[in-house]
Amino acid sequence: xxxxxxxxxxxxxxxxxxxxxxxxxxxxxxxxxxxxxxxxxxxxxxxxxxxxxxxxxxxxxxxxxxxxxxxxxxxxxxxxxxxxxxxxxxxxxxxxxxxxxxxxxxxxxxxxxxxxxxxxxxxxxxxxxxxxxxxxxxxxxxxxxxxxxxxxxxxxxxxxxxxxxxxxxxxxxxxxxxxxxxxxxxxxxxxxxxxxxxxxxxxxxxxxxxxx
Amino acid sequence: xxxxxxxxxxxxxxxxxxxxxxxxxxxxxxxxxxxxxxxxxxxxxxxxxxxxxxxxxxxxxxxxxxxxxxxxxxxxxxxxxxxxxxxxxxxxxxxxxxxxxxxxxxxxxxxxxxxxxxxxxxxxxxxxxxxxxxxxxxxxxxxxxxxxxxxxxxxxxxxxxxxxxxxxxxxxxxxxxxxxxxxx
Numbered sequence: 247x248x249x250x251x252x253x254x255x256x257x258x259x260x261x262x263x264x265x266x267x268x269x270x271x272x273x274x275x276x277x278x279x280x281x282x283x284x285x286x287x288x289x290x291x292x293x294x295x296x297x298x299x300x301x302x303x304x305x306x307x308x309x310x311x312x313x314x315x316x317x318x319x320x321x322x323x324x325x326x327x328x329x330x331x332x333x334x335x336x337x338x339x340x341x342x343x344x345x346x347x348x349x350x351x352x353x354x355x356x357x358x359x360x361x362x363x364x365x366x367x368x369x370x371x372x373x374x375x376x377x378x379x380x381x382x383x384x385x386x387x388x389x390x391x392x393x394x395x396x397x398x399x400x401x402x403x404x405x406x407x408x409x410x411x412x413x414x415x416x417x418x419x420x421x422x423x424x425x426x427x428x429x430x431x432x433x434x435x436x437x438x439x440x441x442x443x444x445x446x447x448x449x450x451x452x453x454x455x456x457x458x
Numbered sequence: 459x460x461x462x463x464x465x466x467x468x469x470x471x472x473x474x475x476x477x478x479x480x481x482x483x484x485x486x487x488x489x490x491x492x493x494x495x496x497x498x499x500x501x502x503x504x505x506x507x508x509x510x511x512x513x514x515x516x517x518x519x520x521x522x523x524x525x526x527x528x529x530x531x532x533x534x535x536x537x538x539x540x541x542x543x544x545x546x547x548x549x550x551x552x553x554x555x556x557x558x559x560x561x562x563x564x565x566x567x568x569x570x571x572x573x574x575x576x577x578x579x580x581x582x583x584x585x586x587x588x589x590x591x592x593x594x595x596x597x598x599x600x601x602x603x604x605x606x607x608x609x610x611x612x613x614x615x616x617x618x619x620x621x622x623x624x625x626x627x628x629x630x631x632x633x634x635x636x637x638x639x640x641x642x
Contacts, residue, residue: 344463347462350487357485360468360475363472364476368588372585379610
C-alpha cells in the first residue's frame, strides 16, 4: 500500500492554538485534508509509540518484507491458478507417454501376479461357499432331528391312547362298552344342547290381556 | 497398432483368468522360436504371432481391419470386454465347464441364459459368479458365461432356475455380424 496518511480532523492540525507553530508555518494546502507523506525518501517521522522497546516498528517490518521477493517459478506455483488434473501432470525424469509391455519377462510377471490374485479370490469364494454349505447342512440336520422328535412324541401319545383302549376291551366290556361310552358322551352333549335350547332357544310366548 | 501398456495388460489378463486356469501357455514360446503377443488397434485387443504383428506394421492403422485372434474390446472406462472370437483360446484351457444338452443348445445360441433343465453336466466345485465355458455334449464350445450359482446350490435348484448367465455365444457371429469386426 502507498504510505498515505489521513488526518481525520482537518481543523485540528490548523487550530492548534499556537500561531508560530510548525503546522501554521508549513506551506501546505489547507483545504485538502489528505497529506501525502514524504517518507519515501525523506526523513520519517517517528510514530508515537514506535519506540517502545521489544516491539518491531512499522519501518522495520517494511524493511523485512522487502528483503526477498520470490517469483512464482522459484516457489513452484503454477502460472495460472487453476487445478491441474492428476493425469495431466507429468513427473520429471520419466519416459514420456505409455510404457509398453512387450517383452516376455514383464508380461509373465504381470501374469503371475494376476493369476495369484485370481486363485486367491476363487479359493476364498470356495471356502465361503463350503462354510455356507456346512451351515445349511447343520440346519437341515437340526430341523430333521426336531421333526423326528415331534413324530416320536406323536407316536408315543398314539400308543398310550391305543393301550388305554385295549385295556378297557380286555376288561370284558368289549366293543359294546365302547359304543355305550360314545353314546353316553353323545347323549350328554345333546342333553347339554337341549338344556341350552330350553333356556335360550325356546319360543317366546306372548299373551295379551283380554279386553273387557 | 501398438502393444498394450501395463494397466491394459493387467486388465486383459485379469479377464482371461476368470475363464482360463493356465495363462502361461498363452505367452509361452512356440517351437519355431516365435511367440504370441497382444496388440491393440482401434481399441480392440488382438492375440497374434509376433512375426505377423511385425509384418502388420507395414499396413496403415486405418487400413488394418483385423489380425490374429480378436480377444475383445477395451472400453473407454478402461475395462475389457471379451468377444465371442476369443472362444477358441478360452475353450483350450477352461477352468470351469458346462455341457448343455441338445435341447438347450439352440436356446443358448439364440442368446438366452442356461437353465438347470438344459445342463447335461458341469464341473464340480464351481463357485458362484465365476467364468465358465459352455460346450455341447460333443465337447464343441458354444460360448461362455458366468455361473449364477455354485455347483452345490445349483443341485438344489428347480429345473427352470438359471445356472449360467450368458456372456457370449456362437450365434453372435450371425447376430452381430456387422458390429463384430467393425471398428469404431
